[in-house]
Amino acid sequence: MRTEPYLSDATVQAPLLSCEAVEKRYGEFRPALMGLDLTIGRGEFVLVQGPAGSGKSVLLRLLAGLEAPSSGAIRIAGEDLARMRPRALRHLRRSIGILPPGDSLLRRRSVVENVALAAWVAESTFEEGMRRARAALELVGLDVERYGGASCQRLASGQRQCVALARALVNRPALLLLDDPLTAFDEATAARIIDVLDQFSTAGVTVVAAVRAGAAGTVSSTVWPSRTRTLRLLDGKLAQ
Amino acid sequence: MSYTTSRVSAMGEALRRTFGRPIEFGLLVASCATMLASLALIALTLWRTLPLEQPQWMRPQALVLAAGAQGEIDLAAVQTSLRRVTIVASADFLARDAALAELAQRKSLSAIGLTDLHPNPLPDAFLVRFVAGVAPEAVEAAVAELRKVKNVESVEYQPELYRRISRLSQLAGRVCWLLAAPLTAALIIGVALAASLWVRVDPDEVQVLNLLGADPSVMQRPYVYAGALSLFVAAALAWWMVAAASAWLEPLIGAAAQDYALRWEPAVLPIWAGALFCVGAALLGALLAWLAAQVAIRR
Numbered sequence: 421m422r423t424e425p426y427l428s429d430a431t432v433q434a435p436l437l438s439c440e441a442v443e444k445r446y447g448e449f450r451p452a453l454m455g456l457d458l459t460i461g462r463g464e465f466v467l468v469q470g471p472a473g474s475g476k477s478v479l480l481r482l483l484a485g486l487e488a489p490s491s492g493a494i495r496i497a498g499e500d501l502a503r504m505r506p507r508a509l510r511h512l513r514r515s516i517g518i519l520p521p522g523d524s525l526l527r528r529r530s531v532v533e534n535v536a537l538a539a540w541v542a543e544s545t546f547e548e549g550m551r552r553a554r555a556a557l558e559l560v561g562l563d564v565e566r567y568g569g570a571s572c573q574r575l576a577s578g579q580r581q582c583v584a585l586a587r588a589l590v591n592r593p594a595l596l597l598l599d600d601p602l603t604a605f606d607e608a609t610a611a612r613i614i615d616v617l618d619q620f621s622t623a624g625v626t627v628v629a630a631v632r633a634g635a636a637g638t639v640s641s642t643v644w645p646s647r648t649r650t651l652r653l654l655d656g657k658l659a660q
Numbered sequence: 661m662s663y664t665t666s667r668v669s670a671m672g673e674a675l676r677r678t679f680g681r682p683i684e685f686g687l688l689v690a691s692c693a694t695m696l697a698s699l700a701l702i703a704l705t706l707w708r709t710l711p712l713e714q715p716q717w718m719r720p721q722a723l724v725l726a727a728g729a730q731g732e733i734d735l736a737a738v739q740t741s742l743r744r745v746t747i748v749a750s751a752d753f754l755a756r757d758a759a760l761a762e763l764a765q766r767k768s769l770s771a772i773g774l775t776d777l778h779p780n781p782l783p784d785a786f787l788v789r790f791v792a793g794v795a796p797e798a799v800e801a802a803v804a805e806l807r808k809v810k811n812v813e814s815v816e817y818q819p820e821l822y823r824r825i826s827r828l829s830q831l832a833g834r835v836c837w838l839l840a841a842p843l844t845a846a847l848i849i850g851v852a853l854a855a856s857l858w859v860r861v862d863p864d865e866v867q868v869l870n871l872l873g874a875d876p877s878v879m880q881r882p883y884v885y886a887g888a889l890s891l892f893v894a895a896a897l898a899w900w901m902v903a904a905a906s907a908w909l910e911p912l913i914g915a916a917a918q919d920y921a922l923r924w925e926p927a928v929l930p931i932w933a934g935a936l937f938c939v940g941a942a943l944l945g946a947l948l949a950w951l952a953a954q955v956a957i958r959r
């Protein structure tokens with residue numbers, strides 16, 4: 421199958437991600453995001469903090485191209501998402517690791533299949549997908565021999581979060597968009613996951629993680645890598 | 661080609677979806693097959709009876725008796741005049757000698773000496789048949805015209821009989837349409853509902869695949885294959901039901917059709933028609949599944 425390049429040569433030097441006056445409205449309600457300007461470079465580790473309803477998840481959905489902004493422009497490697505054809509947008513999404521809120525796993529499929537699904541969608545062969553899925557699961561610390569063949573509905577919430585994270589990592593993405601990645605973990609597991617994300621970031625992968633500020637069960641900011649850039653969202657606006 | 665994008669894996673997934681819940685599948689296939697068989701039987705009956713022709717005994721006819729004895733009038737001219745009257749379909753000559761010969765064969769008449777009459781007292785006659793399906797009023801008007809034709813002694817016509825037959829025929833036709841149209845609509849809706857039950861699209865799966873950047877065709881394929889496969893199996897079962905029902909009813913219907921002089925073509929169901937029926941149903945299943953998946957993806 422022919423794969424269309426989604427990034428032109430001229431855009432390779434541009435910042436990986438940029439938002440220009442981005443606004444997102446849902447009907448007549450208060451805008452979820454207002455006048456958002458943001459630039460994120462390659463290999464950056466960005467933490468988007470904010471209370472519930474501040475627009476963190478909306479921002480991640482816009483960055484993933486799952487929704488279009490009401491106004492403004494979002495560019496990935498210089499390419500305006502609004503101008504990309506649906507097919508190109510789908511190809512782009514295959515190179516983004518997305519961890520949505522909740523785990524979004526297919527309950528009736530096994531753990532390995534859930535992770536391998538992302539690789540298969542990205543044109544991997546069956547064997548290659550399975551191999552990469554096992555490697556990703558080991559990376560996030562899930563015992564593949566024990567849980568690999570199990571149905572996802574039998575796992576604890578922390579384990580399901582591990583599976584979802586492994587699925588986000590399995591295609592070695594250029595950009596990781598993680599919505600509340602640590603909510604289901606204890607301190608030790610969270611520290612290990614942050615360490616894995618830091619390794620990815622050091623290797624050039626851009627990590628954007630949204631976390632709830634001050635929520636119960638949120639891991640304290642001291643465990644995030646020292647080079648983490650923290651953005652604060654409040655009522656849909658970036659706080660200065 | 662990768663695992664999920666290949667047609668083989670999509671077919672495997674479709675088989676798993678289809679036969680994964682055998683009881684549910686069996687019930688749905690059986691109900692769908694019954695509905696398809698009913699539709700096929702309706703279509704088959706129409707095919708074998710259409711165009712609907714009124715049998716001879718239901719058509720209006722009149723006996724026109726010619727005036728005078730044979731040779732005294734120009735019978736050919738009378739016949740031509742009769743045929744010229746509106747809505748007359750045919751005017752067949754019944755010779756007086758032939759009529760007497762026919763009477764002579766009836767034992768009851770020969771017993772009273774009717775057949776020994778000399779000379780032959782019967783008049784020459786014409787059996788006039790009218791066009792099928794015309795209103796009784798039009799037939800009565802035509803009969804009045806026939807009476808005015810030169811050298812016509814009298815016209816025997818029973819207006820009440822044709823009026824009754826005509827009303828009965830109209831009533832039967834309307835009742836048939838009244839029953840057939842909603843029944844067909846209900847059967848089509850039933851097939852669509854049954855098919856949509858087993859091509860239930862899992863919205864979570866569609867959401868996850870969309871998140872991962874899967875092509876819509878990849879998402880739709882297992883559903884389309886499952887839909888086609890399910891309706892193909894249902895259609896094959898339905899065809900077997902139709903064949904069994906036909907074999908059971910054929911002798912009875914054939915005999916009844918002969919008794920009432922109705923058109924009925926005895927025919928063996930051809931294999932190609934069965935194959936076409938199954939393939940058509942499979943395509944319908946694929947289309948329904950594709951639509952269901954399309955709606956789920958757009959949502």
